[in-house]
Amino acid sequence: xxxxxxxxxxxxxxxxxxxxxxxxxxxxxxxxxxxxxxxxxxxxxxxxxxxxxxxxxxxxxxxxxxxxxxxxxxxxxxxxxxxxxxxxxxxxxxxxxxxxxxxxxxxxxxxxxxxxxxxxxxxxxxxxxxxxxxxxxxxxxxxxxxxxxxxxxxxxxxxxxxxxxxxxxxxxxxxxxxxxxxxxxxxxxxxxxxxxxxxxxxxxxxxxxxxxxxxxxxxxxxxxxxxxxxxxxxxxxxxxxxxxxxxxxxxxxxxxxxxxxxxxxxxxxxxxxxxx
Amino acid sequence: xxxxxxxxxxxxxxxxxxxxxxxxxxxxxxxxxxxxxxxxxxxxxxxxxxxxxxxxxxxxxxxxxxxxxxxxxxxxxxxxxxxxxxxxxxxxxxxxxxxxxxxxxxxxxxxxxxxxxxxxxxxxxxxxxxxxxxxxxxxxxxxxxxxxxxxxxxxxxxxxxxxxxxxx
Numbered sequence: 001x002x003x004x005x006x007x008x009x010x011x012x013x014x015x016x017x018x019x020x021x022x023x024x025x026x027x028x029x030x031x032x033x034x035x036x037x038x039x040x041x042x043x044x045x046x047x048x049x050x051x052x053x054x055x056x057x058x059x060x061x062x063x064x065x066x067x068x069x070x071x072x073x074x075x076x077x078x079x080x081x082x083x084x085x086x087x088x089x090x091x092x093x094x095x096x097x098x099x100x101x102x103x104x105x106x107x108x109x110x111x112x113x114x115x116x117x118x119x120x121x122x123x124x125x126x127x128x129x130x131x132x133x134x135x136x137x138x139x140x141x142x143x144x145x146x147x148x149x150x151x152x153x154x155x156x157x158x159x160x161x162x163x164x165x166x167x168x169x170x171x172x173x174x175x176x177x178x179x180x181x182x183x184x185x186x187x188x189x190x191x192x193x194x195x196x197x198x199x200x201x202x203x204x205x206x207x208x209x210x211x212x213x214x215x216x217x218x219x220x221x222x223x224x225x226x227x228x229x230x231x232x233x234x235x236x237x238x239x240x241x242x243x244x245x246x247x248x249x250x251x252x253x254x255x256x257x258x259x260x261x262x263x264x265x266x267x268x269x270x271x272x273x274x275x276x
Numbered sequence: 277x278x279x280x281x282x283x284x285x286x287x288x289x290x291x292x293x294x295x296x297x298x299x300x301x302x303x304x305x306x307x308x309x310x311x312x313x314x315x316x317x318x319x320x321x322x323x324x325x326x327x328x329x330x331x332x333x334x335x336x337x338x339x340x341x342x343x344x345x346x347x348x349x350x351x352x353x354x355x356x357x358x359x360x361x362x363x364x365x366x367x368x369x370x371x372x373x374x375x376x377x378x379x380x381x382x383x384x385x386x387x388x389x390x391x392x393x394x395x396x397x398x399x400x401x402x403x404x405x406x407x408x409x410x411x412x413x414x415x416x417x418x419x420x421x422x423x424x425x426x427x428x429x430x431x432x433x434x435x436x437x438x439x440x441x442x443x444x
Contacts, residue, residue, distance in 0.1 A: 012328055013327045021356050027348050028407055
């Protein structure tokens with residue numbers, strides 16, 4: 001205790017100076033808003049730095065929730081986007097308007113395979129979520145496949161990497177359409193057939209869905225042309241398409257319901273008017 | 277005598293403050309240069325008095341000027357700094373002898389006088405303008421103001437010391 005008092009007595013001038021100087025500076029900072037602003041700014045720089053470091057660690061704890069929120073928002077926006085493509089303006093059309101045929105349901109992939117010749121995925125939505133067979137399945141990057149079988153709460157999807165899979169696709173720039181099939185060689189390359197020789201093809205051209213089937217709406221991305229050949233005697237190109245999707249790590253997908261599909265198919269099959 | 281000293285210093289204090297706020301703050305030479313002559317109080321404060329008293333009095337002096345100028349605490353801070361650093365500057369300009377002999381500043385060698393006054397003024401103005409501008413980008417402005425105001429203040433302070441020393 002005595003040491004402290006001695007310390008104070010020995011340095012009384014310095015301490016007095018420090019005290020009064022701090023008082024004056026504090027008074028200055030308080031009086032001028034520019035000064036106090038600068039002080040607050042530099043304090044913010046320090047506190048901001050510490051807080052952003054802390055939040056970069058704690059944000060890992062609610063990733064799951066954030067992901068779900070983002071998926072829901074994506075779904076909503078995708079719906080709006082499809083509507084806008086159809087109509088050209090979203091100001092008056094409610095995205096849940098039943099006159100618009102495509103509805104999107106988000107789902108998660110719980111099982112996947114990509115190394116067999118007939119690959120299937122399992123998703124965690126089923127009949128209770130209004131899924132049905134022959135619905136298209138896509139991700140934000142591109143096409144995944146078509147729903148194969150549906151149970152109450154789950155569904156299996158026939159992946160694009162399946163020898164049975166035949167998806168209507170077109171060259172985005174020229175609207176020439178053909179069929180997408182898989183040659184079982186690699187999980188990220190599929191072949192586009194039936195593109196006639198008068199079409200102009202170059203490497204890097206985008207391939208998207210053609211819209212000529214009731215399963216996928218038009219202009220959903222699939223991939224880009226990786227290479228193509230046209231032999232002299234052929235009527236059609238031999239195009240290899242590299243998928244935008246990485247089929248090996250699929251997680252969040254959207255299932256597309258086309259409310260007009262039944263009607264269109266009935267019409268195309270020329271069947272009797274068996275309205276139910 | 278103690279009493280006499282207190283009276284003299286009180287009168288000096290009041291006179292210096294009044295002159296500063298009524299006269300010198302409104303000169304605005306070239307638009308922005310003001311001499312700060314009030315620090316002559318700190319400069320000629322009796323050399324043998326206690327340092328703590330000096331620091332305290334400089335704070336009050338600066339604060340008074342601040343109150344009249346609405347400038348927050350910049351003069352107070354600058355004056356406190358000057359008050360604290362005065363012994364060191366005295367030792368530098370007059371040599372160690374100032375502690376033992378009562379050197380009257382007005383009777384001293386002009387070179388020493390000029391060093392003492394000039395140094396104190398520059399230090400005071402530096403702290404003052406740095407606090408006023410409070411930004412490292414405008415350091416040139418700080419230096420410029422310090423220089424010009426410093427020159428002006430130094431000249432005026434030297435004249436003041438000269439003026440008030442012939443009496444005794």
